[in-house]
Amino acid sequence: MKNLRKLIAAVGIGAVVTAPALASETTGAKVGTPPAGPKSITAPGTSTADHSKFEILKKEFASGPDVTEACLSCHTEASDQVQHSIHYSWDFTHPDTGQSLGKSKVINAFCGSVAGNEPRCTSCHVGYGWKDMSQPPPQAASAVDCLVCHDRSGQYAKSATGAGHVPPPEIKPGMITMTGAPAWPVDLNKAAQSVGLPGRDNCGNCHFYGGGGDNVKHGDLSSALYMPEESVDVHMSPDGENMVCATCHVSDKHQWPGSRYDVTATDPHANDPLKPGERRDVATCESCHSDSPHPATLAGLKLDDHTNTLACQTCHIPSFARGGVATKTLWDWSTAGQKDENGKIIKRKGYTQADGKELPTYVTMKGGMAYGEDVVPYYAWFDGQVEYANAEREIDPTGVVDVNSIKGDPNDGQSRIWPFKRMEGRQAYDKGLNRLVFTHVFGPGSDTAYWGNFDWNKAIAAGMQKVGLDYSGEYGFVDTYMYWPITHMVAPAEQALSCVECHSADGRMAGLAGVFLPGTDSMNWAGMLGRLMVLAALLGVLAHGAIRLLSGKEGEQ
Template sequence: MNAWSVCGRWLAGAALAAVFFSSVPGWAQIKVLDENQAPGRAMAQQATKGREIWITADHSLHPILKKEFKSGPEVTESCLSCHELAAGQFQKTIHWTWLDPNVDPKLRVGKGGLSMNNFCINIQSNEPRCTSCHAGYGWKDKTFDFSNAHSVDCLACHEQTGTYHKFPTGAGNPVSEPTVFKEDGKTYMPPEWNKVAQSVGRPTRQNCGTCHFFGGGGDGVKHGDMDSSLMKPNKELDVHMGTDGQNFDCVRCHTTRVHHIAGRIYSTPAAKGRKSLIEDDLTPKIMCESCHSRTPHKPGVKANAHTDKVACQSCHISTYARVNPTTMWWDWSKAGQMKEGKPYKELDEFGKPGYDTKKGEFKWARNVVPEYYWFNGSLTTLTARDTIDPSGVVAVGWPNGDKNDANARIFPFKVHRGRQPYDKVNKTLVIPRLFGKEGTGAYWADYDWDKSAAAGMAYAGLPFSGELGFVDSTYVFPITHMVAPKDKAVQCQECHSKNGRLRNLGGFYMPGRDVNKPIQVMGWILVLGSLAGVFFHGLGRMVARGKKED
């Protein structure tokens, strides 16, 4: 082989490699090997296989739970006769306060305070409706006594009959007699107090999902990755929770210590460090790495090199709301329209409200591709005190982190968009009073936005100029449930391409999506040089062969 041949082949190979790595989508597509051989797999099995749930008491046998009960606080009083520290523990948790524990309580940061959203907006003056999902009894207004131990609702998290329901507008109380809820036509029955009290046990997904699957006023309204389909999912929907797979309850990952449940809390990440190993089955499980380690794939597989910058969820949750639809748009500015002088609803193709006189216009979607942002595990949300810029879209809640943050990863989100009321003069988001009787300013009674805004802001102790407008807004929800089977993971080229999933996430170079012009120019020069070399090499051989034949 002469020098022309060697040089031509080397140049051709180098040129093709340069062009390949600088501009061809899907360059990083590497077949992921059987994850059963991955180093993190054994650790995950240690945390999930062969587990036993210890049951050391049968509450149906306790004499104190056999007496006649007429209310929830009476049941709690009996619970505390044995579990004397439970109420005090629970009252220190976010499930009780609905406030960020790491922020001065006077600032009232949290959904129980002044933090805003763009679905239900805010709890202030609307407590009887919102606190049907509070694990307490009687939070009807700002006079609620958070120190009263007997106001803690033990049954919300621990009863196991599935028959215990709070009335949607009862300030956290069940009804005392059969009652029809006008909004959905359902009849709510009073609890069989002895039966539910004697059933208590370890919380199940039914307990958690009763509130978390229906937050925001309906099934799948808030979280695109949490809805009623997770009550009894198959492993195609969620490999961890699937009843035909691992069959995890929520508390399997959201582990609990003295009633503090592991998870993200407003400005606090789910974990302050990236957990990479588990020591035993008592280790908090909230991070993927807690079970699967930071190298979950077989050594040498390219995906292991992504874990320092890409969250596991980004690859393993390709879409959310895969069974039930979730809201993607909520326009409060269109509320108040009537038909024949009466409020009305119109259902969309999913059988969900596309329009509701009380709440405005909705858009729902199913099987949604997430949007991606850098995320270190904490979110920032606006409060009703914060000044906004109404000339653009207002980010009511957004993820913290960037590519230079060691704890940040590219993470999938549901972005909920909408239009909500704001104060044109003070340039703050407005808390409307929605729930209440006629004459109180409640929007759902009087359908007057000005009165509603004035009443809500006065209740919250905040100024209102009297000039109301509506502003476009966004609010983000991290997507971390509905983990799909490994064969349904996002493929490399879905991100490593010009119009891929990460097309809008800038600030860094990503092969296949971005073009490095110097390398590309050099590559084409090498290609052309290689072609010229091959051409002249071939021409030279033809000439040499002709001379030999002569």
């Protein structure tokens, strides 16, 4: 509501400004200065090696792959491991549905798809030089990017548009990194000699910026988590546990648990006693907290009674996009392409987020957008399985199309109510075939990319050609929802949802089928019948008493 007001107010006075046709929302025509250190301070590693003493890391490095070759001289299996992980393949076959997913395969509600938009999107690939998504990622061992995860100097960065490479030594003004900051020349030696276990910044530099900007996609992963206050994230705050991502997403040979395609919604071993040193590869709350985590009081036991129907996140993440960074909540591509009276590109800033940063609510290249902070999640039954419409499922364009549908059934014994960010979209689809489409939006100098040509037909045809799918030649726009499971930004216990947030009329679970919530409907049939009964009794005694008074004979004898 607050944000809506802000939006309306800002649109009213919205200045129409022109901007260079750059892919990112954050642009600057200056050369950046390298950060003095990493953005998140984490506990010192326990390594027995000081990488600044290795001779091989003191030699001159011309490129990222040069550094990787040096790493591989000791860490012989690392590239092979990484190249077999989803971080590298961007390809994931769902074990239950068999659907082919992964960043290289899916259609989303943001820029539409990764395929067709390399090298912009592959700037966050954990490798170097994946310029064409119709081909598998580069197979050379040196194409793996070790530093993006292991640099602890804080000044390693990938260019926003370089297919994973670092910015060139000669920085052109306006060049940016994958986090949208003005690019700087990267000191590869300094980075190579600093290596350690990943901090929140290593993961966050990509995962906080999904969708091309801070917190655009997830809603619960933003730059606020580099050094979050305890109220923003009790686990990751330096005032709290100061955990890094890998504390929960425990890696094994460069493979990580925690997927939003096949979410591990519960931990089957939640209550198994953990032996010293035993691995725990399931990134769920219960893995550490068990399924009966509340204190052994009457109230605590009642809260424990909720764990079979509610994901921990539902109560313990009261809202997402906390900590001052907004998340994109709506993206309407159908209005893209409008220009001002001079034929110039429009960029209208209409949303000011808590930290004062202004975000655009209309950009010629992207259309209309809205944002939210402290957003109340959308709640749904969820068993962990996610299915994508992609371009392979027929859609019903008369309704709202689920870009990804979340599976869950209150009676299957395993689904629980989860919080989601429900992204609202209006995006292009194939009107002839009734399918979502891959869109080629990014491509400086391309004569088909939407950004520059503003021709959807060309952009869709190019996108579909990229993935080898048919396009009827006729497009339209369809309303979409995209669901993002919310699991980060866990608040301190005392800020968890109070009972009444759900146990009240029009509470948070209003409209959710398959669960009975006391306190939500005191006016139901039983409540009305009861009221009638009480009313009848009251009227009865009042009438009886009135007649007694009027007759005035009582107590005469």
